Amino acid sequence: MKEAHCKHCGKRIYNDEIALNIKIFGKQVGYIRCYDCLSEFLGCKSDKLRKTSLFYKNTGCSIFQVKYTYEGEPNE
DSSP states (O other): OOOOHHHHHOOOHHHHHHHHHHHOOOOEEEEEOOHHHHHHHTTOOHHHHHHHHHHHHHTOOOGGGGGGGSSOOOOO
16 A cells, blocks of 8 residues: 545545554454544544554554555655
8 A cells, every 4th residue: 555545535544544543443444534534423622632642652552664655645
């Protein structure tokens, strides 16, 4: 997979967003949402999801070590 998009809004998504969807919903997740759509679905703030992704990534969670896209992460 070279590039991925949110199935709800069509926004381009990156590895950490994909990994968080898998972490929350499991490997058989039906479709992937961006941070904004996922936060709306879960009823929380997107900043909380970004911080959660960073936590899992920094603690070495194997789901966050996989490259789901060939594109780099956005510059924030």
